[in-house]
Amino acid sequence: MPEGDTVWRACKRLDQALGGQELIRTDFRVPTLATTDLSGRTMLEVVARGKHLLMRMSGGVTLHSHFRMDGSWHLYKRGERWRGGPGHQIRAVLETSSWTAVGYRLPVLELVATDAEQSVVGHLGPDLLSPSFDRAQAIANLEADPERTISEALLDQRNLAGIGNFYRTEVCFLLGLHPTRPVASVDVAAAVDLSRRLMKANLRNGTQVSTGVDRPGQRSWVFERAGKPCRRCGTTILSASIGEPPRDRISYWCPGCQPET
Ligand SMILES: [Zn+2]
Structure with a gap:
């Protein structure tokens, strides 16, 4: 079960690799996002809130995911072999010119307006790992x-x-x-x-x-x-x-x- 520190580390790696980069291909394998295409958008930043991950993109949209029991995001260099699990466990693929982020077994994966993030993380108490922890x-x-x-x-x-x-x-x-x-x-x-x-x-x-x-x-x-x-x-x-x-x-x-x- 990933806890806040696990999500925080994943967040940092994703932010370093994808932050400021344009997405050149996206592929969502969940019914609600089946027709969603985020290519052409820039990944502005990736932030963690408790055990939630928020990927903020240009155009005011945020991809929200939660790891629950065994979900994870893996990061691969282009051309590198994916090792996060069998293909049917893949929920999302986000590709930039040098990195591919692959989301495995994510039970929560949804798109929200960035200015409405509070609707998905607003219920959370103070984040233990936040520098401004209350x-x-x-x-x-x-x-x-x-x-x-x-x-x-x-x-x-x-x-x-x-x-x-x-x-x-x-x-x-x-x-x-x-x-x-x-x-x-x-x-x-x-x-x-x-x-x-x-x-x-x-x-x-x-x-x-x-x-x-x-x-x-x-x-x-x-x-x-x-x-x-x-x-x-x-x-x-x-x-x-x-x-x-x-x-x-x-x-x-x-x-x-x-x-x-
Ligand atoms: Zn004892």
Whole structure:
């Protein structure tokens, strides 16, 4: 599941390659855009908002995409072989004179007017990776529902944008919080600051690490480690689905380090 840092990195690469360039060919393989042709337009910039990607083009149009579970944009030099998956998973192809961007498995792909972007990303809370991150607003958003569990509140993109299951899980562990702890009993500012610090630290190296050890199998404290011993206290790590669907993504925790009360 791509989180904000993954989208941010993809965004940066796409912006560097396509920004300021004219599109010489576009090919959309989703029904709603089947007849859309954006060739001749200039890609002005590519920006990330939480886990949303906005490609702003001349003529006041924005191509909006969201990665959800396993979508991605790949960038290829002209003539290079495409390796993002079988052809039937391709949703969009954007070509400039030197680069081809290929969107795979994108569950959300739509065209909106650039001045109406708020209709697709306006619901998002402050973006954790934005240089102008509004910390006070993010804290206020989380604290507005004091009865909610901290694990659900952290994952809700209306509270703060960009965080996904890896970070919310690891942040709860690092702060010693059982995932069902109500927001009212949590140092929300500490959770926000730690989330931001972890995500920013991982922007450069391209992997999600919370342990400081960037090696396979050692990158997380509890995330996807159910049944294994806690790295800190040896207690067996548990997992469960917490909260109402569709926010019922699996939580992982150590009962020793993250007691329920
Ligand atoms: Zn433990």
